[in-house]
Amino acid sequence: MDKSEFRKWSHKASDWSADYLETLSQRPVRAQVRPGDIGRMIEDSPPDTADSMEAIFADFERIIPHGMTHWQHPRFFAYFPSNAAPAAVIAEQLATAIGAQCMLWQTSPAATELEVRMVDWLRQALGLPEDFKGTFQDTASSATLCAVLTMRERALDWTGNRAGLFGQKPLRVYASKGTHSSVDKAMWVSGMGQDNLVHIPVDKNGAMDIGLLKAAIKSDREAGFQPAGLVVCVGGTSTGATDDVAAACAVGREEGLYIHVDAAWAGSAMICPEFRHLWEGVEQADSIVFNPHKWLGAPMECSAHFVRDPETLVKTLAIQPEYLKTYGKEGLVNFSEWSVQLGRRFRALKIWFLLRAYGLGGLRTMIRNHVAWSQSLAERLGGEPDFEITTEPVLSLFSFRYVPEGHRGDLDDLNRRLVNAINDDGRIYLTQTLHGARQVIRFTAGPFEMEEQDAQIAFETICDIARGLDARAS
Numbered sequence: 001m002d003k004s005e006f007r008k009w010s011h012k013a014s015d016w017s018a019d020y021l022e023t024l025s026q027r028p029v030r031a032q033v034r035p036g037d038i039g040r041m042i043e044d045s046p047p048d049t050a051d052s053m054e055a056i057f058a059d060f061e062r063i064i065p066h067g068m069t070h071w072q073h074p075r076f077f078a079y080f081p082s083n084a085a086p087a088a089v090i091a092e093q094l095a096t097a098i099g100a101q102c103m104l105w106q107t108s109p110a111a112t113e114l115e116v117r118m119v120d121w122l123r124q125a126l127g128l129p130e131d132f133k134g135t136f137q138d139t140a141s142s143a144t145l146c147a148v149l150t151m152r153e154r155a156l157d158w159t160g161n162r163a164g165l166f167g168q169k170p171l172r173v174y175a176s177k178g179t180h181s182s183v184d185k186a187m188w189v190s191g192m193g194q195d196n197l198v199h200i201p202v203d204k205n206g207a208m209d210i211g212l213l214k215a216a217i218k219s220d221r222e223a224g225f226q227p228a229g230l231v232v233c234v235g236g237t238s239t240g241a242t243d244d245v246a247a248a249c250a251v252g253r254e255e256g257l258y259i260h261v262d263a264a265w266a267g268s269a270m271i272c273p274e275f276r277h278l279w280e281g282v283e284q285a286d287s288i289v290f291n292p293h294k295w296l297g298a299p300m301e302c303s304a305h306f307v308r309d310p311e312t313l314v315k316t317l318a319i320q321p322e323y324l325k326t327y328g329k330e331g332l333v334n335f336s337e338w339s340v341q342l343g344r345r346f347r348a349l350k351i352w353f354l355l356r357a358y359g360l361g362g363l364r365t366m367i368r369n370h371v372a373w374s375q376s377l378a379e380r381l382g383g384e385p386d387f388e389i390t391t392e393p394v395l396s397l398f399s400f401r402y403v404p405e406g407h408r409g410d411l412d413d414l415n416r417r418l419v420n421a422i423n424d425d426g427r428i429y430l431t432q433t434l435h436g437a438r439q440v441i442r443f444t445a446g447p448f449e450m451e452e453q454d455a456q457i458a459f460e461t462i463c464d465i466a467r468g469l470d471a472r473a474s
């Protein structure tokens with residue numbers, strides 16, 4: 001492709017992107033395809049001779065968009081949001097054009113120095129103390145893996161990477177039952193093992209029972225285990241369960257544990273001072289993760305990983321074969337020593353564009369609107385005789401259940417059918433979860449382009465479809 005072609009097709013892609021965003025609300029939110037539908041439309045083998053860009057682009061338009069679930073759709077209320085703010089999308093295009101590889105300071109000085117600044121901008125935006133430094137990982141799963149590896153190495157006095165775990169006392173990590181599965185996976189990958197992740201029971205709000213945490217650590221020590229770390233949850237994925245951060249950190253400190261706070265989704269809301277009570281005491285943690293690629297508007301992948309003592313992370317993860325040595329450049333930050341991956345994308349650029357193009361004020365307004373709209377939707381649904389709110393809103397996340405009077409069948413089954421019917425309809429997209437043993441439906445407001453009327457459409461869609469379902473079932 002010559003440069004004039006590149007110019008032409010880049011413009012075409014920009015136009016396509018703007019048209020896509022402008023007409024997005026006319027598409028069904030969740031892809032309405034069956035497994036295999038898209039795969040069958042793709043050639044079996046790669047071409048020997050070049051295709052024209054006309055043909056490639058036409059195939060893209062014909063095959064791909066209708067096979068996608070539209071995460072930027074203003075009525076995407078499933079999982080957690082994955083926002084791609086337009087200004088940050090532009091930054092991604094630029095970083096991709098540069099082909100940046102940001103493993104060492106010298107492979108991309110501007111990327112490294114901007115990353116140091118952007119992590120600090122976010123630290124200030126969240127109201128965290130100055131002693132937190134950090135980096136951008138691809139995902140929260142990676143940040144949590146780095147934290148769990150640090151727990152392991154610190155507990156073993158930095159001998160684990162070399163000697164492995166053979167012959168060591170089993171190391172224990174503590175987390176609530178509501179913690180994300182990425183913690184379990186980090187235990188698998190770190191070699192510490194699933195059985196050494198101790199799930200502490202939770203109270204009725206889903207917060208870790210602090211008395212039981214202390215008791216578990218004590219009995220583990222007596223049984224010959226070595227407690228190594230604690231993962232604290234702020235805004236759990238299922239229904240927003242949140243630990244008492246101050247109380248959990250106090251126990252962690254007393255016991256000499258490495259403390260990691262997972263606020264992957266809820267962390268974005270901490271740019272609003274009035275929500276910071278949710279993680280009061282967080283400055284006592286050793287590391288914190290939150291995902292600007294969820295609610296804040298940075299396109300995938302961008303996870304902010306704050307650490308109070310970068311030395312512990314670097315001692316865990318730095319490796320310097322000859323080809324990575326940077327003679328004469330000692331003392332500079334090489335972010336590949338802060339992560340599992342070596343090659344790294346230029347993630348700081350999209351944060352720079354995002355924070356400048358919207359301002360913290362603009363992003364706070366978005367988050368406050370989402371929280372307010374979600375809370376008023378919960379109130380309206382809760383006021384209907386045939387719906388119940390099963391978990392009250394945590395920020396913009398709540399769960400509910402359809403409980404029509406006189407329904408004789410299985411309510412779990414009814415609610416499962418309701419989620420499917422809503423998502424087949426396509427106006428909105430929701431997902432289900434378990435609350436206790438009951439099947440409930442989650443709602444979370446978070447799309448960058450959502451407006452208040454989208455919550456109104458959610459209300460109408462949920463009520464219409466539920467009541468239609470019931471009529472058919474009886």
Ligand SMILES: *Cc1c(COP(=O)(O)O)cnc(C)c1O
Nearest residue numbers: 139140141180182236237264265
């Ligand atoms: C989404 C989420 C994760 C996982 O985030 P990834 O960036 O997809 O790895 C972890 N913890 C919580 C609480 C989450 O909501």
